[in-house]
Amino acid sequence: MNGAGAVSAASLAGRRAALGMWVFLATELMFFGPLFFGYGYGRLAFPDAFAAASRHTEVLLGGINTAVLLVSSALMACAVDALEAGKARASRRLLLATATLGAAFLAIKGIEYAHDIERGLLPGGASPLDSGGRIFFLLYYAMTGVHAVHLLIGVGVALAFGFGGGRVAALSEPGHLRVAGLYWHFVDAIWIFLYPILYLVGRSG
Amino acid sequence: MPTSYLEEGYTLTSWLTTRDHKRIALLYLVAITAFFFIGGAAATIIRIELSTPAPDVVTPDTYNRLFTAHGVIMVWLFLIPSIPATLGNFLMPMMIGARDLAFPRLNLASWYIYVAGGAMILVALLLGGVDTGWTFYTPYSTLFSNSHVVLSLAGVFIVGFSSILTGLNFIVTVHTLRAPGMTWFRLPLFVWANYATALILVLATPVLAMTLTLVAIERIFHVGIFDPAMGGDPLLFQHFFWFYSHPAVYIMILPAMGVASEIIPCFARKRVFGYRFMAYAILGIAVVGFLVWGHHMFVSGQSVYASLVFSLLSFIVAIPSAIKVFNWTATLYKGSITLSAPMLYALGFVGLFTLGGLTGLYLASLALDVNLTDTYFVVAHFHYIMVGGSVMAYLGGIHFWWPKISGRMYPEVWGRAAAVLIFFGFNLTFFPQYLLGLHGMPRRYASYPDEFTLLNVLSSAGASILAVGYLLPLGYLGWSIFRGERAAPNPWHATGLEWQTASPPVKDNFELTPTVDRGPYDYAPATEEPQ
Amino acid sequence: MNFYRRNLGIGALLLLLLALTTASAYVPMGAWNGIANLAIAAAKAGLVAFFFMHLREAAAIVRLAAGVALLMLAIFLTLSSVDYLTRHSTAAPWQNPAVHGR
Numbered sequence: 067m068n069g070a071g072a073v074s075a076a077s078l079a080g081r082r083a084a085l086g087m088w089v090f091l092a093t094e095l096m097f098f099g100p101l102f103f104g105y106g107y108g109r110l111a112f113p114d115a116f117a118a119a120s121r122h123t124e125v126l127l128g129g130i131n132t133a134v135l136l137v138s139s140a141l142m143a144c145a146v147d148a149l150e151a152g153k154a155r156a157s158r159r160l161l162l163a164t165a166t167l168g169a170a171f172l173a174i175k176g177i178e179y180a181h182d183i184e185r186g187l188l189p190g191g192a193s194p195l196d197s198g199g200r201i202f203f204l205l206y207y208a209m210t211g212v213h214a215v216h217l218l219i220g221v222g223v224a225l226a227f228g229f230g231g232g233r234v235a236a237l238s239e240p241g242h243l244r245v246a247g248l249y250w251h252f253v254d255a256i257w258i259f260l261y262p263i264l265y266l267v268g269r270s271g
Numbered sequence: 272m273p274t275s276y277l278e279e280g281y282t283l284t285s286w287l288t289t290r291d292h293k294r295i296a297l298l299y300l301v302a303i304t305a306f307f308f309i310g311g312a313a314a315t316i317i318r319i320e321l322s323t324p325a326p327d328v329v330t331p332d333t334y335n336r337l338f339t340a341h342g343v344i345m346v347w348l349f350l351i352p353s354i355p356a357t358l359g360n361f362l363m364p365m366m367i368g369a370r371d372l373a374f375p376r377l378n379l380a381s382w383y384i385y386v387a388g389g390a391m392i393l394v395a396l397l398l399g400g401v402d403t404g405w406t407f408y409t410p411y412s413t414l415f416s417n418s419h420v421v422l423s424l425a426g427v428f429i430v431g432f433s434s435i436l437t438g439l440n441f442i443v444t445v446h447t448l449r450a451p452g453m454t455w456f457r458l459p460l461f462v463w464a465n466y467a468t469a470l471i472l473v474l475a476t477p478v479l480a481m482t483l484t485l486v487a488i489e490r491i492f493h494v495g496i497f498d499p500a501m502g503g504d505p506l507l508f509q510h511f512f513w514f515y516s517h518p519a520v521y522i523m524i525l526p527a528m529g530v531a532s533e534i535i536p537c538f539a540r541k542r543v544f545g546y547r548f549m550a551y552a553i554l555g556i557a558v559v560g561f562l563v564w565g566h567h568m569f570v571s572g573q574s575v576y577a578s579l580v581f582s583l584l585s586f587i588v589a590i591p592s593a594i595k596v597f598n599w600t601a602t603l604y605k606g607s608i609t610l611s612a613p614m615l616y617a618l619g620f621v622g623l624f625t626l627g628g629l630t631g632l633y634l635a636s637l638a639l640d641v642n643l644t645d646t647y648f649v650v651a652h653f654h655y656i657m658v659g660g661s662v663m664a665y666l667g668g669i670h671f672w673w674p675k676i677s678g679r680m681y682p683e684v685w686g687r688a689a690a691v692l693i694f695f696g697f698n699l700t701f702f703p704q705y706l707l708g709l710h711g712m713p714r715r716y717a718s719y720p721d722e723f724t725l726l727n728v729l730s731s732a733g734a735s736i737l738a739v740g741y742l743l744p745l746g747y748l749g750w751s752i753f754r755g756e757r758a759a760p761n762p763w764h765a766t767g768l769e770w771q772t773a774s775p776p777v778k779d780n781f782e783l784t785p786t787v788d789r790g791p792y793d794y795a796p797a798t799e800e801p802q
Numbered sequence: 803m804n805f806y807r808r809n810l811g812i813g814a815l816l817l818l819l820l821a822l823t824t825a826s827a828y829v830p831m832g833a834w835n836g837i838a839n840l841a842i843a844a845a846k847a848g849l850v851a852f853f854f855m856h857l858r859e860a861a862a863i864v865r866l867a868a869g870v871a872l873l874m875l876a877i878f879l880t881l882s883s884v885d886y887l888t889r890h891s892t893a894a895p896w897q898n899p900a901v902h903g904r
Contacts, residue, residue: 081861082373082447088864089439089473092871097477099878100485100511104496106879107507110886129824133817136846140813143854147805190494197502204494208485244856251854255847261820262839266827270835446863474874510882561877565885577885 080241087245091252094216098256101209105263108201115198117268122187122199123206127178128265131171132257138167139254142224146247150240154232157243161228164250168221175214179207206264213256220250273782275678275775290375291778296361297676298382303353304745306389310344311741313337318700318734321727326717334717335402336418342405343423347430348389350661351519354526355472356385356437358668359465361676363441365769365776366459368450368785373443381436388429395422404715406516409497409508413489420490424483431476431483434522438472441465450768452787456550459767459791460543463550464529467557471518471525475561479515482508509571513564521560523657524624525553527664528595531617534671535599537765538614539606542792545598552591552598559588569640578637585635589628596625611763612686616667619694620660627655630705645715648708654701663693666744673748674762678775679755685747693740699733766793812853819846 109116145160182203186194189204223246230237237243276293279285286294317337320328329337360378364371372378395401401418403411412420445466449458486508489495496503536543543549565573565581599621608614630652633639643649667690673681703726708714712723719727761770768787772780823842827835852858857865 078447082443084860085446085864085867086374086439086443088867089442092867092874093435093439093473093477095477095871095875096474096878097481099478099875100481102875103511103879103882104485104507106883107496107504107886108502111504112502125824129820132820136816136820137813139850139854140809140816143809143812144806147809151805188494190492200494201496201502204488204496208488248855251850254854255850258846258850259840259843262823262827262843266823266839267836269827270830470870474871478878506885510885514878514882561874562881565881573885574888574890576888580881580884 077241080239080244083241083245084248087248091248094252098209098212101205101212102259104201105205105209108198108205109267112198112201115196116202119187119195119199119202119206120264120267121269122182122185123265124178124181125265125269127174128261131174132261134167134171134174135254135257138164138171139251141167142247142250145227146240146244149231149238149243154238158228158231161224161231161243165221165224165228168217168224168250172214172217172221175210209260209264213253213260216253216256220253224250273773273777275773276778277678277775279778288379290371290379292360292364292371292375292378293676293776295378295382296357296359299352299356299360299385302382302386302389303349303357306344306348307741309393310341310349311738313341313344314734315738317341318731320717321719322731324719324721324724324727329717331717332402335404335715336400338715339401339404340396343392343401343427345657346405346519346523347427348385348392350523350657351434352385352437353523353661353665354530354668355434355441355465355468355522356381358461358530358665358672359441359468359526360437362672362769363444363462363465364448365772365780366462366767367445367448367453368768368781368787369444369448370779370781372440373448374440377436378440381433381440384436385430385433388426388431388433391426391429392423395419395426398422406512407483407486407508408512409486409489409505410499412486413495413497421487424487428480428483431480434472435476438469438476441469442473445469450785450787454787456547457787457790458550459529460532460546460549460553461526461529463553464525464532467553468522468525471522471557471560475515475518475522478511479519482511482515485511506568506572509568509573510564513567514561517564517567518557518560520653520656521556523661525556527620527624527661528553530664530668530671531599531620533765533767534613534617534667535602535621536792536794537671537763538609538611538617539603540794541602541606542790542794543598544601544604545594546790546792548594549598552594555591556588559584559591563588566635566640569637570644582635582637586632589632589635592624592628596621596628610687612681612683612690613667613671615687615690615694616663616670619690620664620667623655623659623663623694623697627652627659630655642711643708645713646708647704647712647714650714651701651704651708654704659697659701663690663697666690666693669744669748671763672769673751674758674774675769675772676775677752677755678758679751680758680762681744681751681755682747685743689740689743689747692743693737696733696736696738696740700730700737701733703727703730703733766791809854812849816846816849819849 141160142164145157145164148154148160149157182188186192187203188195189200189207193200193203195203227237227243227246231243232238276291279291286298289295316329317334320326320334326334360372398419401416401420401423403416403418403420407420407424445458445462485495486497489497495501497505497508499505532543532549563581563585565577566585569578569582630648634643634649634652670681670686673679707723707726707730710723712719758774760772760774762774763770768785771785819842823839826838826842829835831838851868857868
């Protein structure tokens, strides 16, 4: 890097950590890749079945969840900016709010899953769905499931920074929180795509 | 005298909790060597079986498990980590003038993850192994195989994360830790090669992870996108799998090319010909290597138009490789050549890689591939590149940097003898396999028609020579650790920052961060000679 | 306090786009529904990336990393599609007609 002498060691470390997180997010994007392609395959092979299956998803809960995640992203951004501006206490409160919203998302998702299973919307077994519908729901559970696991980790990280900030050195560093924020926003960005492709197909049919 | 990194603590704990990239490199070296010989043992039994036409040494089912074990271990537990995790880990920081990688603790974590995944694969092996081939094709792996598929998949999944983290570490290191004056075009080609490899590791491996997960889900829950009866498509698996596995072969060859680019200038006492083109070629191979995976699927049912596109791209990817071969050759021209052990390995690498690469073009031609696919021609092709190429370069690199790593010289006579024996044994093993493939002998078969006997016997004979050749370095390198002549900091009079450190180096590599003011390969004309 | 306004403003914009994508899904536009939804999703993701993830003021290498990741995903999806879009699949007589797709 073209480091001029006056740049602090902490900020260089911060830049390394940020680049490291972006590279990691690149791997996460590729990790979702096959699921997106599988979805594309299914949509191409079974356009009507996909539309019908998508209509079975609960768009109200899905929409609320999307809103929850979008707001949480805004709050996380505020938390990071607050810590960088020296407002540690405000930052921690914002982090706990972010974590709460993340947990709310997971709770609502859980309720949705319960409804889905109740209605027999399963990719296998004694499901009333046809082949295309089963593939849709396999991808639905796979994509939202993998997303949920990532979100759970994010909630954990947000709680760690929210409670540990000011007490544990590593959890009080603005550079570290910024990197954690990147992860949270990525998880949000993935959901931004999952929502329309899973919930909004064939709604006008 | 300042303490070397080897003397910073003698306990097992000091090794298992180290953050020193050099020690971590040695941890990898030990593990990788062990896996190499386990994979080699599987190959030995395979070649014994194939010395006679009848399936009389093992049952066909066991044979399937053997070639699967050989493939899984050699690809994921040996070749993919080999140069990057040993030589790369050891040398990258030193070559750019840094103290360590960007994330030392992540580096150690990578090793533990690798060992965990490797252990899981070994457990699967001990429980009876898996019989799907290292390629795990559906629907056999999802619906019909009665072997430990899920356990093996889990092991590979875990090992994949180890390589992703190593790649991440390398990328951030090269971008952020270069010493003052070390611009991109002053980097040694070994660094370029490992950087490009890291890009592939990071972008391709996650796709494999998800693919293996989907196979496991399909196998366990009987739902999925690969089963035609359920509306799925087995080719979906092949697209996903090869999207990773083709770039994976570039993960295996690029670092080898980097090693060759370090050894050849040193023992020709001449700077690399066309340095910039070499660097661009490395990037070109990495990029275009992502675009050719469909050439593994020409007869699978893929559309002809897609096959055409992939065939064309596969021809194109040969171009940067060819540029590199020309440039290595041009580097030798009017050089002052010493046929040391590393140089023998490097020259062997160039020749065998060229042969293997050219046969890749045969396979990239659609019409030819219809006849050659799934025959021993393919087996010979990839062994020429992966063994004749990567393994020879790996051994060359181990020998070249051995004085730096261990502080000892290996016995040069034994080094040269082993290199020649390996070269000879390798060609005897694998050249007949080209002919077998042309004559139509299929791969992954435990038995064959009588008319293929002679070529198979020659191949197995070659394998026995190759085995001896591989055991020799294990012996004399091990010996040299205790009895070898102590090495000077720069016994080969090579350029490169790593040779500016002690042999072996101190923990932080450099006393003071170096400043770089010249390009790499600043070799003087033929007045100065290496020892 | 400036950053509250900025972040919450972007958040409000995101919620607006959410409303837009959901509402437009109920308007019969045929193939354009899907395209519109993806375009709006891309816009939302872009806002998150450029503002919340600070991609706007990030170093060149970080932007390159993000760009390469997207490019790689695009290559994966596109080149695989070359196969699927150019196949001529016909059902065998014994195959479930609902299964064979196009």
